[in-house]
Amino acid sequence: MRKPLTKPRKEAAQERSRATVDALIAATARILVREGFDKASTNRIAAVAGVSVGSLYQYFPSKEALVAAVIERHQQDTLRIVRAELAQAANQPIERGVRTLVAMAVKAHRIDPKLHRVLAEQIPRVGKLEKVETFSRENYALFKAYLESHRQEIRAVDLELAAFVCVTSIEALTHTAVLHQEIASGEETEALIDEVTRLVVRYLTG
């Protein structure tokens, strides 16, 4: 790619583009959350983002691409939390480590629960959006790695299978609890974390 003739101008242009893209993703997320997938027409998204449909198609080749970007962004937000907490857990003993991971899962689900829900419930039908799939595999791999490095603390077990059991349970429990507002108060949250931690730890040990 060639160098710009007037640097400031290009940057300004790039900045504006960036802003438009952001506005479009934000508008999509907002409509998805407030009105559901069916109301998220491209014209409506563009209107809410304050740009024209034409501009939308300037930056996203299709509606799917837009939804994919929303998913992507949500996953990036989630990853930021995961990375921060994962390092801690790595060096903690099993009991403490699992608790950290469960707490992290709750935290991650709380980033934008309504968006998470829409993404979980309404989006798969968009076809080959396998980002979600990929993302969960990554989770699974990370957890398996954690188990491997703590193998001496757990009973003899098929790590593959154990990781599947733990990750699926943690994900389902935190997901359901957060989405169905089962854990409104901090107290309830603590209780849930206690239970899930117990579930997983007792499963892995003894």
Next chain:
Amino acid sequence: MRKPLTKPRKEAAQERSRATVDALIAATARILVREGFDKASTNRIAAVAGVSVGSLYQYFPSKEALVAAVIERHQQDTLRIVRAELAQAANQPIERGVRTLVAMAVKAHRIDPKLHRVLAEQIPRVGKLEKVETFSRENYALFKAYLESHRQEIRAVDLELAAFVCVTSIEALTHTAVLHQEIASGEETEALIDEVTRLVVRYLTG
């Protein structure tokens, strides 16, 4: 806005009617499984069922009603299994009983896994189709009742919370395992049942 009707329009009395209704529900399920919700247009469904759109609307007031009928039918199929096995579990000690229930969950998920998946992933957006919701609540209540009648075998615990943890875990694990074909062989199935049973039993006891 017109209120969405989800009840069948008329009870098919004659034999020919009954056949038409069955063909429509079957066609809907088939398209749902093979091509997804978005491809399930009323014209397509009618064509696959081998009848005219007009006949479709003679028996179902809307596309939603058709999907509701598919859900209903799937749940009836599931219930048939659940009822049969539940009686057994009731009188079994915790370890044995939980295993029975887990095995039952696997069996239930295997009735028509692909349909189950579509129903689970793509249908919520159909709005007020709360059948699924209701169904899962029922599961939860049944399990809680089981725990109550075996309270002396388990540790002191908030039964409400425990039921939530167990049901959610069993459901998620069997669902995911079946859908993602993690348990193709009978051996793998047994291994999964062992693990899930252990997960739940150790959580509830000790």
Next chain:
Amino acid sequence: MRKPLTKPRKEAAQERSRATVDALIAATARILVREGFDKASTNRIAAVAGVSVGSLYQYFPSKEALVAAVIERHQQDTLRIVRAELAQAANQPIERGVRTLVAMAVKAHRIDPKLHRVLAEQIPRVGKLEKVETFSRENYALFKAYLESHRQEIRAVDLELAAFVCVTSIEALTHTAVLHQEIASGEETEALIDEVTRLVVRYLTG
């Protein structure tokens, strides 16, 4: 039930839009006249207007709105004539004034007799399109005002009732005469105006 929208969706700002809107209204009127209300499907209207159905719905939220626009336009055309002639009549003595008004009614009915007929005969069923109703009430009020300001020239009478009798008669006579081509020539027209004027004047006076 969805409430019927009869207002234009957006004000056509750009020139191209304006042309599209005009073409749509014109096409609707044309089809209404040549083929009747039942043939005026949205697809047909769009085709005749030389635009796509999509464009039709960009500017009119429903078929009704389109018909409403046709009515509106026709009434505006009519009003232009009415306003011009009414001022004259106001200061003319009863005999001369009534003649002016009758002549005006004939003229108004001749703007687009066939359209007028379709609008009069086929449109009421379009439900709450009360524009016609409103319009005729206005006529009636205007005539009553005319009578009031000429009260000394007419016999003692219930003005309300008299206005009803006169307006209804004039409207029906000019309408029928024009539509059924009873007054093709100028001579016949003059004869009709004479008769109607006589009818009304003798009714009001003496």
Next chain:
Amino acid sequence: MRKPLTKPRKEAAQERSRATVDALIAATARILVREGFDKASTNRIAAVAGVSVGSLYQYFPSKEALVAAVIERHQQDTLRIVRAELAQAANQPIERGVRTLVAMAVKAHRIDPKLHRVLAEQIPRVGKLEKVETFSRENYALFKAYLESHRQEIRAVDLELAAFVCVTSIEALTHTAVLHQEIASGEETEALIDEVTRLVVRYLTG
């Protein structure tokens, strides 16, 4: 599209047939009045009449034929009144005779005002239902005959034109008054008859 047949398929000779035909016509009229033309589907009519659609088509070759039958019946009812009163008027002097005719018109319009309205407002679009047209021509001819036999009582005048003016006025005034409930009480009715009579008599005489 097939050509619309508007005559009954057969002379319903048998009593049961007669009853079915009557029920169908009555059901059509009822739905027309209560719900409007658009709701009057053949299936609905058959249902309300308590027979099957198949039977409907046994007796009426099309929906149009059914509506035509309703019109026919209404006109027969009207004619019964007209014939009864017309004889009287024939031998009455102009003032008295016109009053009789006007009163008759009011009476005729009151047979079933709502049905009359629907027939007047919603039916013309059914295309070639010229019964109404024919009917009004007959009215016009009858009145012209009346004028001819009383020619010595009225001013020198084009009878053709005079009949047109009188019939159109009487029809429009009684029609509008009855339909728009301007003459609820007997007193109001008398007042209207007075006015219309005056209108016509003074027009014809002097």
Next chain:
DNA sequence: AATGAATGAGACTTCATTCAT
């Protein structure tokens, strides 16, 4: 690049009419 008017395939649904039983 931005704009927004225009496009048109296709979705859902109704209803007059036919025909097998």
Next chain:
DNA sequence: CATGAATGAAGTCTCATTCAT
């Protein structure tokens, strides 16, 4: 004759996407 299930053309309207300005 009666029944009512079946038909399918046709109508209204939406929305992802394109393209002239």
